[in-house]
Amino acid sequence: MIVRDFNEIIESDRDRVVSDAQWSSVRMLLADDGMGFSFHITFLEPGSEHTFEYKNHFESVYCMKGSGSITDLATGETHHIRPGVMYALDKHDRHILRAEEELVMACCFNPPVTGKEVHREDGSYAAPENVEA
Amino acid sequence: MIVRDFNEIIESDRDRVVSDAQWSSVRMLLADDGMGFSFHITFLEPGSEHTFEYKNHFESVYCMKGSGSITDLATGETHHIRPGVMYALDKHDRHILRAEEELVMACCFNPPVTGKEVHREDGSYAAPENVEA
Numbered sequence: 210m211i212v213r214d215f216n217e218i219i220e221s222d223r224d225r226v227v228s229d230a231q232w233s234s235v236r237m238l239l240a241d242d243g244m245g246f247s248f249h250i251t252f253l254e255p256g257s258e259h260t261f262e263y264k265n266h267f268e269s270v271y272c273m274k275g276s277g278s279i280t281d282l283a284t285g286e287t288h289h290i291r292p293g294v295m296y297a298l299d300k301h302d303r304h305i306l307r308a309e310e311e312l313v314m315a316c317c318f319n320p321p322v323t324g325k326e327v328h329r330e331d332g333s334y335a336a337p338e339n340v341e342a
Numbered sequence: 343m344i345v346r347d348f349n350e351i352i353e354s355d356r357d358r359v360v361s362d363a364q365w366s367s368v369r370m371l372l373a374d375d376g377m378g379f380s381f382h383i384t385f386l387e388p389g390s391e392h393t394f395e396y397k398n399h400f401e402s403v404y405c406m407k408g409s410g411s412i413t414d415l416a417t418g419e420t421h422h423i424r425p426g427v428m429y430a431l432d433k434h435d436r437h438i439l440r441a442e443e444e445l446v447m448a449c450c451f452n453p454p455v456t457g458k459e460v461h462r463e464d465g466s467y468a469a470p471e472n473v474e475a
Contacts (some may be wrong), residue, residue: 210412210414210416210417210429210431210432210433210435210437211428211429211432212412212421212427212428212429212430213427213430214380214426214427214428215426215427215428216426232427236422237402237404237428238402238428238430241446242430242432243432244400244402244430244432244450244452245378245379245398245400245442245452246379246400246402246450246452248402248404248428248430248450250404260405267376267378267379269349269370269379269381270376271381271383271448275404276403279343279345281343283343284343287343292429293347293348293349294345294346294347294348295344295345295346295347295348295370295381296343296345297343297344297345297346297371297375297377297381298343299343299344299375299376300343300378302343304343308348315404315406315448317377317379317450319377319378319379319452340448
């Protein structure tokens, strides 16, 4: 059994905290935990806007706190995001995520993220076999 | 892209809400969503105690609200559960989960739950191929 505490990670296990322009993510579970998915608590700064397209991953995102919106770039449709709203990128959907207030999101990735990915220019992460160890 | 709202499910999509003795679970994502995992928001009643052993699934559980404890029945070790604590049953660990206050948990299952499972006497769910459609 693995037991991890978000608050302890924030204080003393900063290797599990990944930050980029206007977002940061606490990696509660990664590929090497062997669960077959990874699980992250992700923060998006108020006023920020992000274009992502996880070509090699499925991702679900559950809003725990904050408000914003997501636009599906294939359909142009925009959905309001508030606590309780979940979106799932079952078609590796290219999208724009906007935070009006700071968003706090619980995210699952399949295949699991290794923790070494960086967002590429197209908004994707590399497939697991192409991430440098 | 799939978008679902916990609050709308509670009001008008009760097929996604599964209840058993002293717990209930809102199934935000299930096997037929094709994500490779399922994602549930699960409530455990204050004062309740549950023995589970997911012999056929990996499960991670992130505490969003409440307090309680988990005992690993292989080691006898007990961990306090409060918001921010996650446990992951990477060894299909048989365990006892206790809610002191109501626990609200974000749960991921791999393989994904179909929504038709029932807890068997041993605290497990059947493997996906053995769940009646």
